[in-house]
Amino acid sequence: MDKIYFIAKKELLTYFKSPVAYITLVLSISVFNVFFFLIIDQNREVSLRDVFHVMEFMFLFLVPIMTMRLFSEEKASGTMEFLMTAPVTNTAIVLGKYLGVLVFFSILISLTFIYFAIIEFFGTPDRLTIASGYLGVWLEGAFFIAVGMMTSSWTRNQIVAAMISYVILFLLYFLINFSKYFSGTAETLIQYMSTLTHLEHFIVGVITLGDLVYYLSGIFICIVLTRLSIENRMLQ
Amino acid sequence: MIITKNISKHFGSFQALSDVSFEINKGEIVGFLGKNGAGKTTLMRILTSFLPASSGTVLIDGDDVAKHSLTTRQKIGYLPETPPLYLNMTVKDYLKFAAEIKGIPAKNRRRQFDRVMAECQLEHMAGKTIATLSKGYKQRVGIAQAIIHDPKLLILDEPTSGLDPIQNLQVRNLIKNLKDQRTVIISTHILSEIEHIAQRVLMIKSGEVIIDESLDSLMKSHTIDESSDKGSGQSRAMNLEDIFIHHHSELESNNKSSTLVNDHG
Numbered sequence: 001m002d003k004i005y006f007i008a009k010k011e012l013l014t015y016f017k018s019p020v021a022y023i024t025l026v027l028s029i030s031v032f033n034v035f036f037f038l039i040i041d042q043n044r045e046v047s048l049r050d051v052f053h054v055m056e057f058m059f060l061f062l063v064p065i066m067t068m069r070l071f072s073e074e075k076a077s078g079t080m081e082f083l084m085t086a087p088v089t090n091t092a093i094v095l096g097k098y099l100g101v102l103v104f105f106s107i108l109i110s111l112t113f114i115y116f117a118i119i120e121f122f123g124t125p126d127r128l129t130i131a132s133g134y135l136g137v138w139l140e141g142a143f144f145i146a147v148g149m150m151t152s153s154w155t156r157n158q159i160v161a162a163m164i165s166y167v168i169l170f171l172l173y174f175l176i177n178f179s180k181y182f183s184g185t186a187e188t189l190i191q192y193m194s195t196l197t198h199l200e201h202f203i204v205g206v207i208t209l210g211d212l213v214y215y216l217s218g219i220f221i222c223i224v225l226t227r228l229s230i231e232n233r234m235l236q
Numbered sequence: 237m238i239i240t241k242n243i244s245k246h247f248g249s250f251q252a253l254s255d256v257s258f259e260i261n262k263g264e265i266v267g268f269l270g271k272n273g274a275g276k277t278t279l280m281r282i283l284t285s286f287l288p289a290s291s292g293t294v295l296i297d298g299d300d301v302a303k304h305s306l307t308t309r310q311k312i313g314y315l316p317e318t319p320p321l322y323l324n325m326t327v328k329d330y331l332k333f334a335a336e337i338k339g340i341p342a343k344n345r346r347r348q349f350d351r352v353m354a355e356c357q358l359e360h361m362a363g364k365t366i367a368t369l370s371k372g373y374k375q376r377v378g379i380a381q382a383i384i385h386d387p388k389l390l391i392l393d394e395p396t397s398g399l400d401p402i403q404n405l406q407v408r409n410l411i412k413n414l415k416d417q418r419t420v421i422i423s424t425h426i427l428s429e430i431e432h433i434a435q436r437v438l439m440i441k442s443g444e445v446i447i448d449e450s451l452d453s454l455m456k457s458h459t460i461d462e463s464s465d466k467g468s469g470q471s472r473a474m475n476l477e478d479i480f481i482h483h484h485s486e487l488e489s490n491n492k493s494s495t496l497v498n499d500h501g
Contacts, residue, residue: 006336010322017324082320082381085284086337087309 003088007096008103011070015104020065028062029111036115046123048115052133052203055112056195059141060173064165066104067148068158070097071230075156084230094227098149105141109134129205136202139215140195144169146222153229237262237389237419238283243292245278245443252278253443256292260436262388265415267434267451268423269476271484275443276423277317280393283421284314296389310339313387317394319378323367327358327377330366331384338385352380356410372403376410383414390420396429408432427476437476439483446483454479 015021035054043050074080083093119125151164176194179187191197198211238260245253253275260266268276281287283294285305294301296308322330331352335345353359356376361369366377375395382390395411396404408429411422415433422433430437430451437454439447447454458474474482 003337003339006333010333013329014322014324077320077323078316078318079320079322081281081286081314081316082334083337085286085309085312085314086334087306087339088337089306 003092004096004099007083007088007093008099011097011100012103015100021104024062024066025108025111028058028108031058032112032115036112036118040119046119046125048119048125048130048133049203051112051115052137052199055137056140056199057173059137059144060166060169063105063141063144064148064151064162064169066101067145067152067165068162069152070101070149071153071226072156072158072161076158080230090227090231093230094149094223098146098223098226101145101149102142105145106138109138109141126205129203132205132207133203135207136199136211139202139212140199143195143215143218143222146219146226147172150222150226150229153226237264237297239295240283241293241295243279243282243289243294245275245282245287245290251443253282253289256440256443256445258438258445258448260419260421262419263417264436265420265422265434266436266438267430268421268438268440269427269430269447269480270423270440272425274440276440277393278443279440280314280391280421280423284312284391285309286314310385311388313382313385313390315378315382315390315392315395317397319374320381321366321374321377324365326363326365327369327380328362330377331380334381334384340385348384348386351386352384355383355413356380357406370403372399372406375399375403375407379407379410379414388418390414390418392420392422394424395422396424396426404429427480431476439480441483447479451476458482 032051032055036051039050039054071080074083084090116125116130120127147168148161148165151168152158152161154164155161172193172195174194175190176196179190179194182190192210192214198214201208201211238258240259241257243253243256244251256275256279268279270276278287282289283296283301285301285308288302296311299307301308322333325333328349331349332345335348340348353362356379358373358376358380361373361377366374369377379392379395382392392411396407399407404426411420411433414420420433422430424430434451436450437447438445449457455474455476458479
């Protein structure tokens with residue numbers, strides 16, 4: 001457990017030692033602020049429903065930038081050899097890195113809590129629905145991060161890692177649009193695979209076991225595949 | 237300390253190591269010699285459990301590196317050919333991280349950190365970002381991470397590669413000071429370095445060990461006949477460079493006009 005914490009701490013330190021972390025935070029919050037203002041101004045309702053949709057769409061673009069360096073940089077710079085010859089398990093390396101980005105992502109999400117404070121000040125929002133929406137957005141981000149980390153473990157080129165992440169995440173996001181061309185089991189499967197379907201439930205305040213299983217199993221599969229990938233020395 | 241039995245490694249159809257067996261005793265300083273691509277780095281990576289062997293076993297203090305890799309990794313300090321440095325970290329943060337993941341208990345970390353900073357003469361560099369350091373200092377930081385957990389076995393892959401003569405001498409002196417109480421395996425192209433540091437030479441050619449003997453006996457067993465009239469009796473002991481070139485025969489005709497004589501045929 002200690003080593004997972006040390007690796008996560010080092011990841012966070014690395015983020016904040018580079019301008020990428022600050023640019024990501026400032027840019028994201030600026031865009032969220034603009035959309036928050038526009039949505040509240042147009043909808044005139046004490047809800048963050050549409051803000052969550054914007055956040056989800058933004059994370060499609062942001063997360064691969066956050067995750068692309070995770071393993072690609074270690075491979076390109078030779079520090080992968082340092083990590084993998086240290087007395088630390090491959091699982092701890094993967095979980096430590098994942099945790100580091102997840103904490104950074106959580107900091108980003110927590111900066112948007114001000115929106116809840118604002119609508120709470122001016123109205124009486126449904127707190128549970130907003131909490132459920134935040135849980136959904138956080139889980140979706142956690143899933144995206146796991147996908148991004150996995151693709152980063154496949155290549156030593158950060159740009160290639162980000163591009164593969166975009167392909168996978170866009171596919172998951174827009175998959176629902178293709179369900180109308182299918183029927184029966186295929187249609188159900190496509191709907192289940194799409195991230196939009198699941199987040200929608202959280203945003204309206206419905207937390208189902210199926211949605212939780214979708215995100216958690218997605219994260220688990222990506223973590224396992226990342227571990228397998230770093231163990232495969234042909235990919236070093 | 238180290239026993240390797242019939243180690244082979246292939247990458248697809250390429251045979252990088254073939255049936256390599258040797259033993260290294262505690263406290264020995266062994267130099268791995270060989271041309272680029274001979275298999276030295278692959279062998280070092282197998283010893284550190286970074287790469288699995290295709291066949292054969294490596295035992296470190298009786299533990300199989302494939303089965304008990306966490307135990308064996310704890311005993312090894314490894315400096316790869318490219319120092320594994322996080323360039324945007326400070327020397328202090330990097331070595332602190334190295335101490336943490338190498339499992340040094342919290343109460344001992346400060347002491348070990350101070351020790352390696354002194355041993356590698358990095359005291360005045362603690363707050364510097366690694367990216368801003370000279371190549372010589374980067375190499376020292378790389379060595380510092382390798383010894384921070386006070387390993388019994390030190391594996392150094394070309395530790396002086398690319399350094400200028402002064403930096404080279406500084407790193408060589410540092411390694412000389414480190415070898416006390418430790419088993420050291422060092423791979424380098426600078427053959428004079430092996431002559432200064434190592435007690436034993438393991439020469440690898442095309443993935444096979446072609447020489448495994450002490451430096452003294454290797455030198456004694458190779459002589460060079462310098463007269464144009466072969467067999468006139470005017471011979472001198474070969475240096476390691478002569479021996480290296482002699483055993484990589486394709487270079488011999490280009491580089492030596494003298495006749496080489498040795499016990500290995």
